[in-house]
Amino acid sequence: xxxxxxxxxxxxxxxxxxxxxxxxxxxxxxxxxxxxxxxxxxxxxxxxxxxxxxxxxxxxxxxxxxxxxxxxxxxxxxxxxxxxxxxxxxxxxxxxxxxxxxxxxxxxxxxxxxxxxxxxxxxxxxxxxxxxxxxxxxxxxxxxxxxxxxxxxxxxxxxxxxxxxxxxxxxxxxxxxxxxxxxxxxxxxxxxxxxxxxxxxxxxxxxxxxxxxxxxxxxxxxxxxxxxxxxxxxxxxxxxxxxxxxxxxxxxxxxxxxx
Amino acid sequence: xxxxxxxxxxxxxxxxxxxxxxxxxxxxxxxxxxxxxxxxxxxxxxxxxxxxxxxxxxxxxxxxxxxxxxxxxxxxxxxxxxxxxxxxxxxxxxxxxxxxxxxxxxxxxxxxxxxxxxxxxxxxxxxxxxxxxxxxxxxxxxxxxxxxxxxxxxxxxxxxxxxxxxxxxxxxxxxxxxxxxxxxxxxxxxxxxxxxxxxxxxxxxxxxxxxxxxxxxxxxxxxxxxxxxxxxxxxxxxxxxxxxxxxxxxxxxxxxxxxxxxxxxxxxxxxxxxxxxxxxxxxxxxxxxxxxxxxxxxxxxxxxxxxxxxxxxxxxxxxxxxxxxxxxxxxxxxxxxxxxxxxxxxxxxxxxxxxxxxxxxxxxxxxxxxxxxxxxxxxxxxxxxxxxxxxxxxx
Ligand SMILES: Cc1cc2nc3c(=O)[nH]c(=O)nc-3n(C[C@H](O)[C@H](O)[C@H](O)COP(=O)(O)OP(=O)(O)OC[C@H]3O[C@@H](n4cnc5c(N)ncnc54)[C@H](O)[C@@H]3O)c2cc1C
Ligand SMILES: Nc1ncnc2c1ncn2[C@@H]1O[C@H](COP(=O)(O)O)[C@@H](O)[C@H]1O
Numbered sequence: 001x002x003x004x005x006x007x008x009x010x011x012x013x014x015x016x017x018x019x020x021x022x023x024x025x026x027x028x029x030x031x032x033x034x035x036x037x038x039x040x041x042x043x044x045x046x047x048x049x050x051x052x053x054x055x056x057x058x059x060x061x062x063x064x065x066x067x068x069x070x071x072x073x074x075x076x077x078x079x080x081x082x083x084x085x086x087x088x089x090x091x092x093x094x095x096x097x098x099x100x101x102x103x104x105x106x107x108x109x110x111x112x113x114x115x116x117x118x119x120x121x122x123x124x125x126x127x128x129x130x131x132x133x134x135x136x137x138x139x140x141x142x143x144x145x146x147x148x149x150x151x152x153x154x155x156x157x158x159x160x161x162x163x164x165x166x167x168x169x170x171x172x173x174x175x176x177x178x179x180x181x182x183x184x185x186x187x188x189x190x191x192x193x194x195x196x197x198x199x200x201x202x203x204x205x206x207x208x209x210x211x212x213x214x215x216x217x218x219x220x221x222x223x224x225x226x227x228x229x230x231x232x233x234x235x236x237x238x239x240x241x242x243x244x245x246x247x248x249x250x251x252x253x254x255x256x257x258x259x
Numbered sequence: 260x261x262x263x264x265x266x267x268x269x270x271x272x273x274x275x276x277x278x279x280x281x282x283x284x285x286x287x288x289x290x291x292x293x294x295x296x297x298x299x300x301x302x303x304x305x306x307x308x309x310x311x312x313x314x315x316x317x318x319x320x321x322x323x324x325x326x327x328x329x330x331x332x333x334x335x336x337x338x339x340x341x342x343x344x345x346x347x348x349x350x351x352x353x354x355x356x357x358x359x360x361x362x363x364x365x366x367x368x369x370x371x372x373x374x375x376x377x378x379x380x381x382x383x384x385x386x387x388x389x390x391x392x393x394x395x396x397x398x399x400x401x402x403x404x405x406x407x408x409x410x411x412x413x414x415x416x417x418x419x420x421x422x423x424x425x426x427x428x429x430x431x432x433x434x435x436x437x438x439x440x441x442x443x444x445x446x447x448x449x450x451x452x453x454x455x456x457x458x459x460x461x462x463x464x465x466x467x468x469x470x471x472x473x474x475x476x477x478x479x480x481x482x483x484x485x486x487x488x489x490x491x492x493x494x495x496x497x498x499x500x501x502x503x504x505x506x507x508x509x510x511x512x513x514x515x516x517x518x519x520x521x522x523x524x525x526x527x528x529x530x531x532x533x534x535x536x537x538x539x540x541x542x543x544x545x546x547x548x549x550x551x552x553x554x555x556x557x558x559x560x561x562x563x564x565x566x567x568x569x570x571x572x573x574x575x576x577x578x579x580x581x582x583x584x585x586x587x588x589x590x591x592x593x594x595x596x597x598x599x600x601x602x603x604x605x606x607x608x609x610x611x612x613x614x615x616x617x618x619x620x621x622x623x624x625x626x627x628x629x630x631x632x633x634x635x636x637x638x639x640x641x642x643x644x645x646x647x648x649x650x651x652x653x654x
Contacts, residue, residue: 011465094433094443110311122465125445130401130433137305137315139402139517142430155520160427161338165398166520172311173516209266210316222442227472231463231603237627241635246644249616252632256614258536258560258593259649 001054001149001171003045004111006101006132007038007073009066010122034069037117039076039184041177044147045115046077046185052149055079057108061089061100070200075187082108086204091218094123098131100216103208105136112171113154118143118178129176140174141167145181262316263294263304269312276304276313281511303511306402325418325456328479330363331356332417334408335380335388336427337370339524342379344492345423349485350383351493353421356452365389365415369407371397381499389415389504395513398522399427403515405434410508412439417480418456424484436482442475443482448489448607458483467584467607488532488590489611529563531580536562536593537612539582540570543598543619543638547575552642553597559649565589567599583608597638601626618642 009032045056058073059082060066070081084104092100105114114136116129126142133140146157146166153170159178169175205213214220240248253259272290284298292304292313304313331353335346346366353364363386368376373392380388391407408431412420420435422428424446436443448470449461457474458481464471475481531537538557540550550566557564566576568583582589588608595616599605601624609615610629617630618638627633634641 094445095437095440098433098437106314124464125443126429127433127443127445130430131437134402134405134434134437135315137302137311137313139400139515140430140434141517142401143426158426158430159525160399161336161343161425162341163339163398163522163524165522167398167400167517168520169517209314222436222440222478223444223473223475225471225473226459228464228469229472231467231470231607237631237633239627239633239635241622243636245618245634245636246641246648249632249634249641249645250648252616253560253593256593259652 001048001052001113002109002111003048003054003056003113003115004105004108005038005042005045005056005058005073005078006114006116006129007042007058007060007069008035008117008120008123009033009060009062009069010035010120032065032068034072035117035120035122037119037121037179039117040179040181041115041117042073042076042078043182043184044177045113047182048113048147048149054112057081057111059084059101059104059108061085061092061097061104064202067200067202072187074195074198075189075191076185077191080201082201082203084204085202086216088205088213089217091221092216093221093223094125094127094131095222096216096218096220097123097128099135099220101128101132102135103210104203105132106209107203107207110172114138114172114174116174116176118176126176129174133174136172136174138172138174139169140176141169142176143178144175145178147175147177147181263298263300263302264314264316265292266312266314267291269310271310271312273309276308279303279307279511281509301512306516322477323479325479328416328418328456330365330415330417331419331421332412332415332480333364333366333385334420334422334428334431335366335368335376336423336425337368337373337376338427340372340376342376343423343425343487345425345428345485345487347383347492348487348490349421349423350380350385352450352485352490353419354384354493356419356450356458360452360454360456362418362452363387365417367391367408367411369396369404377503378499381501381503382495382497383493384496385501387415387502387504389506391506391508393507393513395510398519399430400515400517401430401434402517403513404431405438406512407506407508408435409438410512411506412480414506419452419458420480420482421450422482422484424486428484432482432484439478439480439482441478441480441482442473443484444473444475445484447483447485450483450485457481463584463607467603486588488588530587531563531565531582532587532589534563534565534589534591536560537565537582537589537591537595538562539565539567539594539596539599539609540576541567541596541599542569544570547573549639550575552646556595556642556646556649559646559653560593562591562593567602567605596626596630597642599626600624601629
């Protein structure tokens, strides 16, 4: 079984800078780490490989420094890793990211299973996974907390509003995983020595089937960020500092008719 | 619009696609499939090719005629036979947005045995309710659900499509927006409609530390998801109005490679999102046993209790009781926070509550900027005292 895991480098802190003109994030200069939710996807892939054999390939769309998270994935046990990096891919929204990753995955090879994290801590949309599936024309299940190989595909358990549904999807298919699926392992120093300076594949648009650059990056995006602003505070409030607060609170709850 | 392409290196020339195409749009030529003008880009060949040799490629329309896309469509999620309340909240918001532009508000239902839900929706001021009711839709499969909504969107051409940001909604919406090659904005907290029908979508970014204002200027429809309890539900009117439109799709379109292994209804769990009164404990609590005080106060007020994330991480509480970006959004009539600092990841998911009371010893705690009543005091003094007085009163 060949598995592809989509991982993303996210800023290590929440204090980020935004380009005033384009509304696009300034990525350079900020320390990055692997999106924590993607660790669960990678762990799931590694467990499936341990049980059923095959390979685990990881890939990310991002700047060249995103190689750092591919190395981290190598240290956890991934077999191959790709960074899809190209100036023309920058500033992508969900639509363009989903399309780029679908093209990228196709350019690398044929995979039975594609795994994504449930969401990123920077984009925070939880939408890229299903968008990739749509572009690849394959079924998907999201928010999956149990995943097992059965026959020619997988059984995936997803929790919806008032039901827990287990669906069977034949390969190839895409799954986004919840964080309670497995506890991610730590990158191992032993692995780090083993892999030495195992290369990370870095590819650009030229490796994709669709070479039309207007389908990628900022120009391939349908949404535009018009403005970024701090959350405002416009509540009126009373401050009680002189004790006796229980008594006063009881009176207010009465006035509001809660008691 | 998209177009279908055949990958030469993978095609074995089996001609299954010719048989599967419901529109007779594929012919074999020199042992390879070729698409003719009848192709509706329905994607059935992409779905059914055993070699994954057929793919959808995107081609872009440069600009859209916005006047051809009118009205607002709400996807009304049905779960275990009931309308999810987020759908009603979205209808409420949609009606507000629609009025100045003279747009109508429509709803779409997908599932099985939907008559009662459709009938109920007629009391909420929508002009049309499109219903896709089929045994094949009895459980959720994102691809076929998307095909139903897609069909109605092509028919009704709404300018805006609103979907609840539930697990189901967030799995469905990206498949749909991708099919229309248009924008989708997740978890909007504020929506406005411009005169030119551009939807102004405001959402928190970076864990709520900043807000982003996003528009979809060049494509239609404009897709947005909104969480439960962010918008106000409309008042149910006695009068039933609005046209119920049953629509059906060819069997092949409702087929998916996904099949249901089991579907277990969860016992209707009381969710903190549904509580009218909430008492919340934060890290100001010194030990797990002290949570009993929070529970007791909640019970005395006839409400429910919740916590911040650190308490869930300590194992004192569970994720379904956590308020915040990685937990639930709540909007009760009364919320009393005890020993909560008020990090943005917490406050952004409770600041729409009607009455907010915060108890914290630290005068400069950020929770006080969202609180209506800021009590600078020790929770270990205030809470037990309040419990005592409430008990006295009830005795
Ligand atoms: C991506 C991301 C997502 C997150 N999601 C969530 C989320 O969903 N929900 C969430 O809650 N957090 C979330 N957090 C964490 C959040 O940033 C805060 O760390 C957390 O909300 C703080 O919880 P707290 O207020 O209980 O604890 P603290 O910040 O430690 O605050 C405790 C407060 O109690 C007060 N106190 C102490 N003793 C007393 C006393 N005796 N009487 C009265 N007051 C007292 C203190 O003055 C202090 O203000 C998230 C963080 C990130 C980065
Ligand atoms: N740039 C990217 N490169 C690789 N994978 C990504 C990228 N962006 C998103 N993903 C995947 O999609 C998931 C959901 O991301 P998001 O929709 O941004 O919340 C992530 O957990 C990743 O698995």
